[in-house]
Amino acid sequence: MSSNTYDHIVIGGGTAGCLLANRLSADPSRRVLLIEAGGRDDYLWINIPVGYLYCIGNPRTDWLYKTEPDAGLNGRSLRYPRGRVLGGCSSINGMIYMRGQARDYEQWATLTGAEHWRWDQCLPYFKRHEDHWKGENAFHAAPGFDPKGQRAGGEWRVEKQRLSWEILDAFAQAAQQAGVPATEDFNRGSNEGVGYFEVNQRSGFRWNSAKAFLRPAFARPNLQVWLGATVQRLLLEPQADGGLRAVGVEIIPEQGGEPVQARCTTEMVLTAGAIGTPAILQRSGLGPAQTLQALGINVQQDLPSVGANLQDHLQIRSVYQVSGVKTLNTMAHSLWGKAMMGLEYALKRSGPLSMAPSQLGAFTRSSPQQPHPNVQYHVQPLSLDAFGEPLHRFNAFTASVCNLNPSSRGRVDIASADPKAAPAIRPNYLSTAEDRQVAADSLRLTRRIVSQSALARYQPQEIKPGVQYQSDDDLARLAGDIGTTIFHPVGTCKMGRDDDPTAVVDAQLRFKSVAGLRIADASVMPLITSGNTNSPVLMLAEKAAEWMLQTPLARG
Structure with a gap:
């Protein structure tokens, strides 16, 4: 596409971002841009399951974060891997397929006041993309084949070890x-x-979200993917009602040069994860005012909850x-x-x-x-x-x-306005x-x-x-x-009721104080799920995609 204007911009080519790019671009009338700071997932050690040993701590695939010294760990600091490659953490994680417990989602429904987060309302969205080795039953789905013999649905492969x-x-x-x-x-x-454990593998190879969701969509003319593109900030414009609207992003190219802007006419979605998403928001002036002012960032909205509520196992x-x-x-x-x-x-x-x-x-x-x-x-x-x-x-x-259900809470805050500087992670x-x-x-x-x-x-x-x-x-x-x-890590931009002052997004993952912006990654979880968190993120992304596709296109 010759233009830098899109109907949707997906910020982060990780677990959720790859699914959203697939689902949104399936509508040929929607122009979609996916932005990823890392590179392609063609590194040998991504594909071989034991290769996580060579991906974690490797700047080719990992942001190389560390936590701040932690009193609960007797002053220790921990390595804190986050995927910096297409597929995100699904390219370097433990591949364990785990949804959590039904009670997790019942709690989400209570905290958000939204029935659509109950377990029985989430289960179909887990099954929507599942390709389970056992085949079809009450809890799992297999894709089957269409009349031409092509696989139909069920991109997320789940196998026995x-x-x-x-x-x-x-x-x-x-x-x-x-x-x-x-x-x-x-x-x-x-x-x-x-x-x-069951694992996200296909025939002994790692199965990440880039393979599952992005590769089938690469050939679509209405989808563009930018790699090596680090988001400096969101572009925000004032509205007639006194509020703000997200209208694009400013990108720092990996090869250097002047920042590049991409504009969005309908709706953007942040999928940079529980560490990356609050960092982007804070660099955009959306966060705790005192922290942002100390870094010389113009405060658009004083939002102490952006970066708060960090939970981890x-x-x-x-x-x-x-x-x-x-x-x-x-x-x-x-x-x-x-x-x-x-x-x-x-x-x-x-x-x-x-x-x-x-x-x-x-x-x-x-x-x-x-x-x-x-x-x-x-x-x-x-x-x-x-x-x-x-x-x-x-x-x-x-x-x-x-x-599984820690009561300890931490937070994430940027330590510099430089998008390539590591944030301060305090679990x-x-x-x-x-x-x-x-x-x-x-x-x-x-x-x-x-x-x-x-x-x-x-x-x-x-x-x-x-x-x-x-x-x-x-x-x-x-x-x-x-x-x-x-x-x-989860929870740093949690969802909640409209009257919850600590909630960053509403029950449909819309940013509560900025129009045209959603968040669809682990940062929105109000409570951590009772198990590994990768597959619950895909379920969140499925719901977000459905809601975004119901949003009418808004072109000038």
């Missing part, structure tokens, strides 16, 4: 002995149970050394083991190279007093001191447990007594599972945090020492 581990099977049996029921499906509204990693069973630790330190892993993947697309970062999952209660499953396990047949460090040279497994982990108690209870629960007879033959020995720590205070402090993010 292509591996199993003796030590993980034993952990699952131990969890059942400790009272956690077995499950074959975490995605029916109640995810209580233990079993292997903090995982607490317990490591157990075992004997009499193989784990990835010793396989990866053997040349023969590496060769066999590579050969298995080359021939079968299975084995360790097809692994998601976590293979076995469990959802249960951290204590009998909890009314619903409030913790999630990610269990792995490996161990290391910290992400990015070498695997230990002894056989071991890691049982990571996270509080405030373990800042409430409730979260510290769940952390202590979770570590005790892990010990109870590992003490069951199903694991006894492997003689598990607690290496981390260590059996010498027993009291609530000890365990809560240790959680701060060993806890790390599981990469699920």
Whole structure:
């Protein structure tokens, strides 16, 4: 398209942005622009599942953020990966397909006053893009084929993992002995149970949102994609009623040169994620006035809620050394083991190279007093001191447990008007007594599972945090020492009722104080979902696309 004027501008080519670009451009009368700061998703290690090890911490695919030193983590700062590539975090994440719990969406409906956020009203939007290995049933969808033999719908592939581990099977049996029921499906509204995660892969390759949604739309003449394009700010114009309208964006090209503007006639949508979206808004003068003034940014609206309400899942990693069973630790330190892993993947697309970062999952209660499953396990047949460090040279497994519904709240604020400067990310982990108690209870629960007879033959020995720590205070402090993010930031531009002064968007994801602008990413979640957050973002994007397509075109 020769013009820089579009009906819709999608800001962020990640999980939600790729779906929205597909859905909006499916109407040939709508001119759509998708803007992504990163590049194409053609990097080898994006496609190979275990390649997340080479994508996180890599400037080709990751924004390389870090949190501010956190009191709840005893002063530590954490690496905070966010995807900087087509597909966004779906190009570097753990590939786990997880919707959360039905009660999550019932709470969203209560907080927004909108029935369309209830579980039974969200389920069809999960199914709308799903291509599930089990096929069609009450909870899942398969795409089928149209009369010409072409795939019809169902772009988001969900498959079984292509591996199993003796030590993980034993952990699952131990969890059942400790009272956690077995499950074959975490995605029916109640995810209580233990079993292997389903993953977003196709035939042993990572399946990201760029492959699923954007590639089928690339050839459409009404869709344009700008890569290497960092958004400096939104273009805002005053309206006759005294309000503001979003009418475009200002872009900083990766190759340098003068800023470029793109104009929007109908409606823009921010899909830059829980970190990127509030940063763009704040650079545009929409945020806490004191912060913006200190950075020399002209305040368009004083909105303290932009960047607030940050929630994340903090995982607490317990490591157990075992004997009499193989784990990835010793396989990866053997040349023969590496060769066999590579050969298995080359021939079968299975084995360790097809692994998601976590293979076995469990959802249960951290204590009998909890009314619903409030913790999630990610269990792995490996161990290391910290992400990015070498695997230990002894056989071991890691049982990571996270509080699904943390009461701690943080915030995100820009630290510079420069769009390429990292924002200040302050999660405030373990800042409430409730979260510290769940952390202590979770570590005790892990010990109870590992003490069951199903694991006894492997003689598990607690290496981390260590059996010498027993009291609530000890365990809560240790959680701060060993806890790390599981990469699920949400909530920094939350949706809510019209009379909620802390809500940034309304129940249809429209920016409450700026016309012509929606947000459709994890930042709008008022409460974090009870599980991995990638697929709930796709559901949000499906709803946003439907609402945007109902908006009449407004061309001069």
